[in-house]
Amino acid sequence: MSEVVTITPSAGKARRWPRLKLLAAILAAVAVLAIVGFAGWVISLGPLPLEKAREVSTTTVDRNGKLLRAYAMADGRWRLPVDAKANVDPTYVKLLLAFEDQRFYSHHGVDPLALGRAAFQLATRGHIVSGGSTITMQLARLMEPRRQRSVYAKLRQIVRAIEIERQMSKDEILNLYLALAPFGGNLEGIRAATLGYFGKEPKRLSLAEAALLVALPQSPETRRLDRYPLAARAARDRVLERMVEERRITADDAVQAKAVPVPKLRKPMPILAPHASDQAVAIIKDAPVIRLTLDSSLQKVLEPLARDRALALGPNISVGIIAIDNASGDVIAHVGSADYFDESRAGQVDMTRAVRSPGSTLKPFIYGLAFEDGFVHPESLIEDRPIRFGSYAPENFDLTYQGTVPVKRALQLSLNVPAIALLDRVGTSRLASRIRQAGANLVLPKEEAPGLAMGLGGVGVTLRDLAQLYAGLARLGNTRPLREIVTPSNEERDTLRLLDPVAAWQVGNVLMGTPPPENGVHNRIAFKTGTSYGYRDAWSVGFDGRITIGVWVGRPDGAPVPGLIGRAAAAPILFDAFARTGKLPVPLPRPPKGALLASNTKLPPPLRRFRPIGELVxxxxxxxxxxxxxxxxxxxxxxxxxxxxxxxxxxxxxxxxxxxxxxxxxxxxxxxxxxxxxxxxxxxxxxxxxxxxxxxxxxxxxxxxxx
Structure with a gap:
């Protein structure tokens, strides 16, 4: 009788259990190895290249943060920093997020719904209908650009996107994306795109412009406006149609936006105050944004004024203009030449910093020291007649003499002989010392001491320094060092002494009565003109209670220009510059305590007539x-x-x-x-x-x- 062996279910399970445990162990090991390998791969990616991604074009901005000039990066790209909340039209941001990443503010770098939708559309339609990449994933691709499109590349973007979300806020991510997004050619970022295509900042955009800017980064090179405007327009219209489908905009708005033509040419990047910007970039190294004290609205009207007047005055003529806020000493406009790009006028030479002969523009400071010393008063009488100081015999510009005139009239008419007579009494070294004490630099020929000729232009000075001195008259005798670059270290600057308050006020009051040019109004601006020897430089510097403006006209190479005189060439530009500020002149300060207001007959006898040194008293x-x-x-x-x-x-x-x-x-x-x-x-x-x-x-x- 044979034996029957029976296998029970519990015994089968007992035999399979070791195999299941082995399989589980293998799977666990594989999982661990996969996790370790994945972790190693993630580590091998290295840190996020945030520092390089944040590199932008150096820009200079005015006192209110408005763009003056941008400089291309070393590789020629234009990439400007962006603040989406402050400087980008909300309409564009809403369209961008609606089109590219509707759940941007809720996901953590990856949107599974968007990825699933994109995969389903690819499987059912056979082509890409919508991308599954979030704004963060696109930023990851921009930070580490790769040409191939593969599963590996997508996986890398996902990992990087999660890292980005852990290290940056949503606003920072959006700002960085808006700075890096490609718009064709060397334009990167929304600001470079709007400046290059529309000639404006992205703060205010039409619906047509916003939709176009949403469409361009999807295929920036095949939709470049300067090469493929039709393709760009078609892409813009598709964005508008999708926004209608999703009820983001109305059909009527879309129809109107579609009717707007797209730009077909690039616009030049803004270049306001190029000389000031160049100087700032040379001083402040590696700063993405440099703030200047300039007022872009004033700069915009003074640059064409200089260009137009230089063209009218003749070939090779240049014009320099500087405007200073009297109270702060801040430079609010800086026009270094008639045209920065005009080589015939040496446009890239900054004539506000060039050392030139000032002509008669130092005379007010001679009179100021004479008033301060108390030996003369604006109503005193002074002789305008031939006189000789050793071998030096000054002559008036028109070679005529006025005889006996009031001191104030001698200054208003810019008579040479009275000015030199006063300078002889004041002392040339004292005048030079006081001007240097006030912060201006006088340049004399090598190893030459100040002489009487400095009163008529026999010395070198820059337009900046001259304007600083005249601003000191408006400030009742004290100057402030000029400031053009805003840094924490130059917020507070010590004042410098030029004249005592009464003398400075007397000079300003006299200059207010100077006969204006044909385009000027009397008694609105205190000003002085000057013409250097040989008609090489024409000057006019003026001030009211608010600002001081200085104007220089001439040839940058120093060649003479027959007939170029301050009153005819520079003074009209000065008065036009004040008119273009858009504000009425501000009155000068009231007479300070101690100012003597009297006619000649009411003056003390010693003040009724100026007496040169050595004259019998x-x-x-x-x-x-x-x-x-x-x-x-x-x-x-x-x-x-x-x-x-x-x-x-x-x-x-x-x-x-x-x-x-x-x-x-x-x-x-x-x-x-x-x-x-x-x-x-x-x-x-x-x-x-x-x-x-x-x-x-x-x-x-x-x-x-x-x-």
């Missing part, structure tokens, strides 16, 4: 003799055919102590009568020297031309 209150007629330098026409009495030449004298002797060419011809007059026989044709000597030995002399 009366102790008993008498005035020295002064020939009132004829005026020094005047021309006398004599009709000799009418007889000796009719041809007699009258001489009238003021002041002096009787008796007074009259001399003609050094020979006595009699005494002045009690009415302080005398008729003399005119000498022969030519120059004649008429001299009066009173009883105390005081004398006065004039030189006239007899015809």
């Amino acid at each position: 009366r102790s008993g209150g008498e005035q020295a003799p002064h020939i009132q007629f004829p005026l020094n330098g005047s021309r006398i026409d004599v009709d000799r055919s009418a007889g000796s009495e009719a041809a007699a030449m009258p001489v009238r004298v003021a002041g002096g102590v009787l008796p007074m002797t009259m001399l003609v060419n050094g020979m006595a011809v009699g005494e002045i009568d009690g009415r302080r007059q005398r008729l003399i026989d005119p000498p022969g044709p030519g120059f004649a020297r008429l001299t009066v000597i009173d009883a105390t030995g005081a004398a006065d002399t004039v030189v006239v031309r007899v015809q």
Whole structure:
């Protein structure tokens, strides 16, 4: 009888259990190895290249943060920093997220729903209908660009996207994407795109512009506006149609947006204040954004003013303009040349920093020191007649003389002889020292000391320094070092002494009465003009209670320009510049305490007339003799055919102590009568020297031309 063996179910399970345990162990090992391998692969990716991704074009901005100039990156790309909330139109951001990543603010880098939808559409339709990449995944691809599209590349993007979400906020991710997104050619980022295609910042965009900008990054090179505008337009219209389908916009709005043509040409990147920007970039290294004190709205109107006036004045002429806020010392406009790109006018040479001869523009500071020293007052009388200081004999610009004039009139008419007479009394070294003390640099020929000629332009100075000095007059005698680049270290700057407040106010008040050019209004701006020797430089600097503006006109190479004078060439530009500020002139400060306001007759006797060094000063209150007629330098026409009495030449004298002797060419011809007059026989044709000597030995002399 055979034996029957029966296998029970529990026994079969007992035999399979070791195999299941082995399989589980193998699977666990494989999983561990996969996890370890995946982790190793993730580690091998290295850290996120955030530092490189955040590299942007260097930009300069004005005092309000508005773009002045952008510089391309080293590889030629334009990539500007972006703040989506502050500087990008919300319509564009809404369209972008609706089209590319509807759950951007809720996912953690990867959107499984979007990936599933994209895979299903690919499987059912046979082609890509919509991408499954989130904004974060696209940012990962932009940070580590790869040409091939594969499962490996997609997996890498997913990993990087998760890393990005762990290290950055949603706003930071969006801003970085908007800075890196490609828009064709060398344009990267929304700001570079709107500046390059629309000529404006992305802060305000139309629906058509916003839809176009959403479409371009999907295929930037095949939709470049400057090469394939039709393809770009078709892509824009598809974006609009999808937004209608998803009820993001109305059909009517889409129809109107589709009717808008797309740009077909690139626009140049903005270049405002190029000289100031170049200087800032040279000083501030490796800063993505450099803030300047300039006002872009004022800069925009002064640059074309300089260009247009230079073109009107002739070939090779350039113009420099600088505007300063009096209160702060901040430079609010800086026009270095007529045209930055005009080589014939040396456009890239910054003429606000060029050392040139200032002509008569230093005269106000001579008068200011004279007022400060107390030996002269704006209403004092001063002589404008031929005079010699050793071997130096200054002459007026028009080679004529005004005789006796009020000091304020001598400054307003920019008479040379009175200015040099005052400088002789003030002292050239003291003038140079005070100007340097106020922060301006005077450049003298090598190993040469300051001389009287510096009062008429015999020294070098820049337009910046000159404007700083004039701003000191508006500030009642103290200057502030100019500031053009905003840094924490230059917020506070010490003031520098130029003049005492009363003297500075007196100079400003006198300059306010300077006759304006034809396009100017009287008593609105205190200003001074200047012309350097040989017609090489024309200047005009003026100020009101708010700003100071300086203008230089000439050839950058220093060649003479016949007929180029400050009043005709520079002063009209100055008054136009003030008009283009868009604001009415602000009155100058009120007279400070201690200012003497009086007519000449009400002045103390020592102040009624300026006395050069060495002239006799009366102790008993008498005035020295002064020939009132004829005026020094005047021309006398004599009709000799009418007889000796009719041809007699009258001489009238003021002041002096009787008796007074009259001399003609050094020979006595009699005494002045009690009415302080005398008729003399005119000498022969030519120059004649008429001299009066009173009883105390005081004398006065004039030189006239007899015809």
